[in-house]
Amino acid sequence: MRDMEKDKIALVLVGHGSVLAYNREMIEALANMIKERGVYDIVEHSFLQLNEPLLEDVLMGLASNGVGKIVVSPVFIAKGVHTTSDITEVIAKVKKKNPEIRIGYAEPFGADPRIVDILLDRAREAALQIE
Amino acid sequence: MRDMEKDKIALVLVGHGSVLAYNREMIEALANMIKERGVYDIVEHSFLQLNEPLLEDVLMGLASNGVGKIVVSPVFIAKGVHTTSDITEVIAKVKKKNPEIRIGYAEPFGADPRIVDILLDRAREAALQIE
Numbered sequence: 584m585r586d587m588e589k590d591k592i593a594l595v596l597v598g599h600g601s602v603l604a605y606n607r608e609m610i611e612a613l614a615n616m617i618k619e620r621g622v623y624d625i626v627e628h629s630f631l632q633l634n635e636p637l638l639e640d641v642l643m644g645l646a647s648n649g650v651g652k653i654v655v656s657p658v659f660i661a662k663g664v665h666t667t668s669d670i671t672e673v674i675a676k677v678k679k680k681n682p683e684i685r686i687g688y689a690e691p692f693g694a695d696p697r698i699v700d701i702l703l704d705r706a707r708e709a710a711l712q713i714e
Numbered sequence: 715m716r717d718m719e720k721d722k723i724a725l726v727l728v729g730h731g732s733v734l735a736y737n738r739e740m741i742e743a744l745a746n747m748i749k750e751r752g753v754y755d756i757v758e759h760s761f762l763q764l765n766e767p768l769l770e771d772v773l774m775g776l777a778s779n780g781v782g783k784i785v786v787s788p789v790f791i792a793k794g795v796h797t798t799s800d801i802t803e804v805i806a807k808v809k810k811k812n813p814e815i816r817i818g819y820a821e822p823f824g825a826d827p828r829i830v831d832i833l834l835d836r837a838r839e840a841a842l843q844i845e
Contacts, residue, residue, distance in 0.1 A: 592841055592844070592845075598791075599791075601792075601794045601795065603793065603795060603798070605792045605793035606794055608792075609791065609792040609824065612825035613825050613829060613830060613833065616825060617830055617834065620830065620834065622834060623837075652841075652844050652845075654837045654840045654841050654844070656833050656836060656840070658791060658833070659791075660729075660730075660737070660740065660789060660790075660791060661732075661736045661740040661741075662734065662737075663732045663734055663736055664734060667734070685844040687837075687840035687841050688840055689833075689836040689839065690836045690839065690840070691836075692833075692836070693740065694740050694743035695832055696747065697828040697829075697831060697832055698744060698832070699744060699747045701823050701828055701829070702744065702748065702789070702820075702823075703748065703751065705820040705822075706725055706785045706787050706820050708820065709785045709787070709818035709819055709820035709821070710723055710783075710785050710818050711818075712818040712819075713783050713785070713816040713817070714723075714783075
């Protein structure tokens with residue numbers, strides 16, 4: 584079982600976390616939508632702070648289950664302190680404790696045309712309130 | 715000129731702001747991409763904190779130029795304290811000073827399938843690092 588797991592790539596979403604429930608609910612919803620796409624055998628969600636499970640705990644759990652390859656996907660709009668320092672520090676800590684594990688780190692969304700599509704859809708709905 | 719402006723809807727993006735340059739650069743890039751779509755005559759970008767111009771200053775500037783309808787579009791992934799309190803407080807303040815202005819407030823991105831597409835693209839790129 585341990586050897587089989589080693590060839591799989593696990594996808595771990597990491598969200599910002601929030602004192603309100605919206606961020607947690609959205610990260611959970613995105614994880615479910617990604618599971619439904621069927622691209623990754625293992626899809627987990629996690630948070631940097633304020634909500635559970637925390638990124639470090641999810642990564643350590645996968646490592647202790649023998650998962651050898653993990654992609655960490657930040658659910659963040661742009662690079663910033665959270666993506667360039669906070670998340671990378673957690674990844675470095677997990678790698679130090681599990682030298683054999685291989686972790687890829689995905690870029691945040693960036694200025695993608697699909698973000699523009701979403702912004703224009705949301706703006707159109709809001710414009711109906713004032714027209 | 716003042717009357718003509720009143721029929722237009724101005725779109726105002728509002729980003730989180732960051733001590734690093736990435737968030738500012740992304741919000742500026744998104745504003746330019748939206749301008750290129752040609753849907754709104756006026757497209758402005760702004761920040762809640764840490765970067766300029768601030769949302770309040772952009773809204774006050776539009777109001778003083780006679781723009782009567784504005785859609786505020788939060789460049790945020792999910793609802794949270796910033797979108798349900800901080801931004802709405804700025805909008806309420808501007809409305810109080812300019813009772814004639816009409817401001818629509820757009821939803822954040824939410825768990826949109828296009829976000830899933832972006833996450834899977836970024837994850838695929840990151841997986842190449844470890845395969």
